[in-house]
Amino acid sequence: MPKPFPNIRVMRDIKAREGFAGAEIARRAYLYVARNQALPAQVRYQAQLQLNTFDRYTRPTSVVNRCTETGRGRGVISEFGLCRYQFRLKARAGELPGVKKASW
Incomplete structure (x- = not known):
């Protein structure tokens, strides 16, 4: 997209x-x-x-600090420049290198 x-x-x-x-x-x-x-x-x-x-x-x-995708000013993870929701979406899609879902 x-x-x-x-x-x-x-x-x-x-x-x-x-x-x-x-x-x-x-x-x-x-x-x-x-x-x-x-x-x-x-x-x-x-x-x-x-x-x-x-x-x-x-x-x-x-x-x-603002999310580079949505412009949201809260819940921004500085290292990636994304808000927590966008971070979650991109992590699940595998678009963030070195980030994977935690295993039990």
């Missing part, structure tokens, strides 16, 4: 991951400067202004 087009939630999660990865170093540097009490207030203020100019998808909290 061909894979359907990606869910909009999955596309948003991919965009958030790429945005965070691209701006992580600069964002951490500005955070360090903004929170450093030893620096003058004007320098810390400028660093805070620079932090405010970043896109919303550069925040680490915008990255959410």
